[in-house]
Amino acid sequence: MKQSTCQSSDDVLALFAGAGGLSYGFSLAGLKPVAGAEIDSDACSTYRNNLGSACFELNLGTADPDFFTKILSGKEPLAVIGGPPCQGFSTAGARNAVDPRNALIFNYLEIVKTVNPRWFVFENVEGLLTSGRGEAVAALVERFLLFGYSVRLQKVNFAAYGVPQTRKRVVIIGNRLGIDFEFPEEVYSFDSGKSKKRSAKPFAPSINQALAGLGHAARDRSMLVGYSTSTPASQYDALMRGKNESTAVSLHWHSTDDEDVERFSMLAPGQSMKHLPEELWHPSFRRRAFRRVSDGTPTENRGGAPSGIKRLHADLNCLTITGAATREFIHPTEHRALTLRECARLQSFPDSYEFSGPVNAVSQQIGNAVPPQAALSIAQHLMKLDARFGSDLGVSDRIKSPRLLGFNLTDSLGMSEALRETEGRLVRLLQPTLF
Numbered sequence: 207m208k209q210s211t212c213q214s215s216d217d218v219l220a221l222f223a224g225a226g227g228l229s230y231g232f233s234l235a236g237l238k239p240v241a242g243a244e245i246d247s248d249a250c251s252t253y254r255n256n257l258g259s260a261c262f263e264l265n266l267g268t269a270d271p272d273f274f275t276k277i278l279s280g281k282e283p284l285a286v287i288g289g290p291p292c293q294g295f296s297t298a299g300a301r302n303a304v305d306p307r308n309a310l311i312f313n314y315l316e317i318v319k320t321v322n323p324r325w326f327v328f329e330n331v332e333g334l335l336t337s338g339r340g341e342a343v344a345a346l347v348e349r350f351l352l353f354g355y356s357v358r359l360q361k362v363n364f365a366a367y368g369v370p371q372t373r374k375r376v377v378i379i380g381n382r383l384g385i386d387f388e389f390p391e392e393v394y395s396f397d398s399g400k401s402k403k404r405s406a407k408p409f410a411p412s413i414n415q416a417l418a419g420l421g422h423a424a425r426d427r428s429m430l431v432g433y434s435t436s437t438p439a440s441q442y443d444a445l446m447r448g449k450n451e452s453t454a455v456s457l458h459w460h461s462t463d464d465e466d467v468e469r470f471s472m473l474a475p476g477q478s479m480k481h482l483p484e485e486l487w488h489p490s491f492r493r494r495a496f497r498r499v500s501d502g503t504p505t506e507n508r509g510g511a512p513s514g515i516k517r518l519h520a521d522l523n524c525l526t527i528t529g530a531a532t533r534e535f536i537h538p539t540e541h542r543a544l545t546l547r548e549c550a551r552l553q554s555f556p557d558s559y560e561f562s563g564p565v566n567a568v569s570q571q572i573g574n575a576v577p578p579q580a581a582l583s584i585a586q587h588l589m590k591l592d593a594r595f596g597s598d599l600g601v602s603d604r605i606k607s608p609r610l611l612g613f614n615l616t617d618s619l620g621m622s623e624a625l626r627e628t629e630g631r632l633v634r635l636l637q638p639t640l641f
C-alpha cells in the first residue's frame with residue numbers, strides 16, 4: 207500500500223464536474239469542492255454560479271494530472287469525485303467499447319493516482335459493467351487496487367436514497383485508509399413501473415409529490431412562474447423550495463405544439479408512442495420502428511429512445527431523466543412535455559439552481575447529473591467513515607491490504623451472459639493475495 211508523507215486536507219476535487227449535481231450533494235454535506243474541472247463552458251458556468259467554487263474549463267483527456275496537485279497546494283485531498291462521460295457505455299446510445307471517450311475513465315484514474323485522495327467516488331452508467339465484456343471495469347478496479355485503494359463497486363438505484371426517479375448507476379468507492387466499508391444503506395422503496403423494489407421502507411417521492419407546488423407551466427422561456435401555493439404543497443416541495451428567496455421559478459415552460467397536444471391527449475399513464483394510431487407516430491419513431499423490424503438489430507445497439515414519448519404515472523417514481531426527457535416524457539395529467547424545471551426537480555436540484563446555456567445544453571446538464579440528494583447520502587456516509595478512522599475504528603474494521611471488498615452487479619435474480627463474464631473477472635480481484 208502506498209505510504210503517504212504528504213499533508214492531507216479535507217478538500218474535495220470534482221472531475222468531469224458537469225452542472226455540479228454530485229458536487230452540490232457533497233456541498234450539502236459540508237464538503238464543498240475546492241474546484242471542479244469540466245470541458246464544457248456552459249456546464250462550467252452553471253457549476254461556478256451555483257457552487258461558488260472554481261471550475262477549470264479543460265480537457266481531462268489531455269490535462270496534466272500535476273495541474274491538480276498545484277490547485278490542492280500539494281496537500282492530499284479528502285476525496286476526488288466524478289463521473290467521466292458515459293456515451294461510449296450507455297445502453298441508451300449507440301454502444302461502442304472502443305469509443306475514445308471511454309479512455310477518460312483512465313484519465314480519472316491517473317489523476318487519483320497523482321493527487322492521492324483518502325477517498326474517491328466514481329459514478330458511471332450501467333453499460334460500464336459489460337463494456338468490452340467487463341474488461342474496462344475490471345482493469346479500472348485492478349488499477350485502483352494497485353494504487354493502494356480498498357474498493358467497493360455497486361449497482362445502485364438512486365431512488366433508494368430519496369430521489370423521485372429510478373436511476374440505475376454504477377458507483378465505485380475506494381479508500382486508502384484500510385477501512386472495510388459498506389455502501390450507504392438504502393432508505394426508500396421505489397417503483398417507476400419499469401424498475402421497482404417494493405418493501406416496507408417508505409416510498410421515494412412520487413412524481414406528484416415531486417412536482418407539487420409548481421405553478422402552471424409557461425409558454426415562454428423568459429418567464430418566471432410563481433408557486434401555486436404560498437406554503438409548500440408536499441415535503442419534497444419544501445425541500446426543493448429550500449432557501450429559494452424568490453416566490454417563482456425559472457425554466458418552467460414548454461413548447462408543446464397542437465399536433466403533440468392531440469397525441470398526448472390520447473395517451474394514458476404508462477402508454478407510449480406505440481399505443482397511438484400509426485398515422486400519429488413521429489417520423490423518427492416510424493423510421494426506427496420499421497428499421498428494427500427489417501434488420502433485427504437489438505434495441506441496445508440502436509440510438510434513440512425506443513418508446514419515443516411516454517406518459518408518466520403521477521403516483522409512481524419517474525423514469526430515468528436523460529438529456530432527452532423534455533422530448534420524451536409527458537406530464538402525468540397535463541397534455542404537455544415535462545419542463546426543464548420539472549426535470550431538475552426530478553433530479554433533486556433545488557429550485558434556486560440556475561443552469562447556463564441554450565435549452566439543449568441545459569437539458570443535457572440536468573440529464574447527465576448525479577442527483578444531489580443521492581450524492582448527499584454518499585457524502586454523509588463517507589464523512590462518517592472518514593471521521594471514525596481517527597477515533598473509534600476497531601481493528602476488525604481495518605483491512606490488511608488493499609482489496610476489492612465486494613461488488614453487487616445486479617439486484618435481479620438472473621444475470622445476463624455478459625454480466626456473468628464481468629462477475630468472473632471481478633471475482634478474481636476479490637482474493638487478497640493478489641496485492
Ligand SMILES: C[S@@+](CC[C@H](N)C(=O)[O-])C[C@H]1O[C@@H](n2cnc3c(N)ncnc32)[C@H](O)[C@@H]1O
Pocket residue numbers: 222223224225226227228229243244245246249264265266267288289290291292310574575576577
Ligand atoms: C456524466 S457528466 C458529469 C455529471 C456530474 N457528475 C454531475 O453530477 O452533474 C460527464 C461530464 O464530463 C464532461 N466531459 C466530457 N469529456 C470531457 C473531457 N475530455 N474533459 C473534461 N470533461 C469532459 C461532459 O461535458 C459532462 O459534463
